[in-house]
Amino acid sequence: MTATASSTPALDVERLREDFPILAERVRGKPLVYLDNAATSQKPRAVIDAVSRYYGAENANIHRGVHYLSERATVAYDAVRERVARFVNAASPREIVFTRGTTEGINLVAQSWARSTLKPGDEIVITGMEHHSNIVPWQLVAAQTGATVRAVPITDAGELDLNGFDRLLTDRTRLLAVVHLSNALGTINPVRWMVSHARERGIVTLVDGAQSAPHLPVDVQALDCDFFAFSGHKVFGPTGIGVLYGRASLLEAMPPWQGGGDMIETVTLEHSTWAQPPARFEAGTPPIAQVIGLGAALEYVEAVGRAAIGAWEEELLAYATERVGELAGVRIIGTAREKASVLSFVVEGVHPHDVGAVLDAEGVAIRTGHHCAQPVMHRFGVPATARASFAFYNTRAEVDALVRGIRRARSMFA
Numbered sequence: 001m002t003a004t005a006s007s008t009p010a011l012d013v014e015r016l017r018e019d020f021p022i023l024a025e026r027v028r029g030k031p032l033v034y035l036d037n038a039a040t041s042q043k044p045r046a047v048i049d050a051v052s053r054y055y056g057a058e059n060a061n062i063h064r065g066v067h068y069l070s071e072r073a074t075v076a077y078d079a080v081r082e083r084v085a086r087f088v089n090a091a092s093p094r095e096i097v098f099t100r101g102t103t104e105g106i107n108l109v110a111q112s113w114a115r116s117t118l119k120p121g122d123e124i125v126i127t128g129m130e131h132h133s134n135i136v137p138w139q140l141v142a143a144q145t146g147a148t149v150r151a152v153p154i155t156d157a158g159e160l161d162l163n164g165f166d167r168l169l170t171d172r173t174r175l176l177a178v179v180h181l182s183n184a185l186g187t188i189n190p191v192r193w194m195v196s197h198a199r200e201r202g203i204v205t206l207v208d209g210a211q212s213a214p215h216l217p218v219d220v221q222a223l224d225c226d227f228f229a230f231s232g233h234k235v236f237g238p239t240g241i242g243v244l245y246g247r248a249s250l251l252e253a254m255p256p257w258q259g260g261g262d263m264i265e266t267v268t269l270e271h272s273t274w275a276q277p278p279a280r281f282e283a284g285t286p287p288i289a290q291v292i293g294l295g296a297a298l299e300y301v302e303a304v305g306r307a308a309i310g311a312w313e314e315e316l317l318a319y320a321t322e323r324v325g326e327l328a329g330v331r332i333i334g335t336a337r338e339k340a341s342v343l344s345f346v347v348e349g350v351h352p353h354d355v356g357a358v359l360d361a362e363g364v365a366i367r368t369g370h371h372c373a374q375p376v377m378h379r380f381g382v383p384a385t386a387r388a389s390f391a392f393y394n395t396r397a398e399v400d401a402l403v404r405g406i407r408r409a410r411s412m413f414a
């Protein structure tokens with residue numbers, strides 16, 4: 001993260017918290033301390049209201065209607081595509097495909113681009129710190145095509161070991177798929193550098209932006225990647241909506257992966273032809289309310305300011321790392337030099353689930369388990385970790401509550 005507190009306006013966190021109704025809730029008789037933002041983030045009133053307004057006053061199906069409401073819904077839906085394009089700095093809204101989430105975006109690339117392109121012996125390069133959703137789709141398409149999957153190893157600090165990267169990219173490598181910001185370790189990967197090395201060799205590149213979109217500035221043209229996938233629900237929007245950015249020249253050459261309404265140009269009983277992207281990849285009635293909610297979420301994030309968000313989260317993570325790191329018997333998993341928003345740890349003598357349960361009794365929500373990154377757990381020799389993950393509405397006082405809970409878990413179990 002490059003933003004610094006001195007160069008960006010400070011956030012009024014207490015004021016911003018008022019935008020999120022759920023943050024005023026009490027759980028188990030205690031004020032909610034929500035530190036599970038990597039799993040899903042909370043929603044500001046602006047998003048809740050936009051979805052509610054749509055259902056209460058504007059609900060209609062898009063694209064097929066001539067009536068007032070349908071036209072209005074269509075305009076609102078199309079406007080969000082333009083907003084998303086600006087959010088990731090795509091060259092055109094035509095490069096923005098709406099999906100159900102990051103997972104579906106990656107599966108779309110696997111089943112459309114990869115399945116129609118890969119040949120036996122071709123190689124897909126991923127990394128050892130991928131979420132399962134950036135591993136399993138490649139294993140599936142590898143089995144379908146005869147390709148193989150190889151992985152960049154990770155160091156003890158939880159960084160990618162890029163020493164052998166140039167050797168890993170061979171003349172059989174067709175795809176590099178890499179996570180921007182690891183949900184299990186918090187590592188920010190040097191994706192721009194990796195993408196440029198891959199592209200020099202004509203390798204197609206995909207960046208999993210599920211965790212980076214809410215925390216880091218995203219510029220797909222600067223990254224120069226071919227695909228970039230993220231989820232609405234992690235960036236303060238609704239569930240059930242995600243985004244796949246795809247370079248226009250690739251999307252145009254890709255076959256559909258699902259058939260149905262809206263993705264066609266012509267249909268006869270014998271044969272169909274395809275609409276241009278992005279419609280080609282959006283079969284059926286899309287999640288209209290969720291798209292509208294996503295638009296409200298991105299508008300909200302931009303109004304708060306992405307640089308200010310980054311600066312505050314950096315400060316908060318540094319504080320949490322220091323406070324948790326000084327606790328006896330606590331080992332932080334993932335100590336990369338470049339990190340954001342995620343603090344994974346294990347407590348000596350206490351199972352992560354017990355840490356989570358003690359914290360939960362105090363109203364502190366963290367996540368425990370393998371975080372859909374089992375290869376990372378294997379790499380660090382742990383079955384699971386406890387993970388606190390932050391958003392811009394979190395405070396130092398909430399980090400203090402986390403620390404008190406970990407102490408309590410240790411005194412009860414260790």
Ligand SMILES: Cc1ncc(COP(=O)(O)O)c(C=O)c1O
Pocket residue numbers: 038039100101102103104131133134179181182183208210211231
């Ligand atoms: C790094 C990363 N990639 C992909 C995903 C999958 O996102 P979704 O479940 O929203 O499709 C997640 C979700 O936690 C993630 O953290």
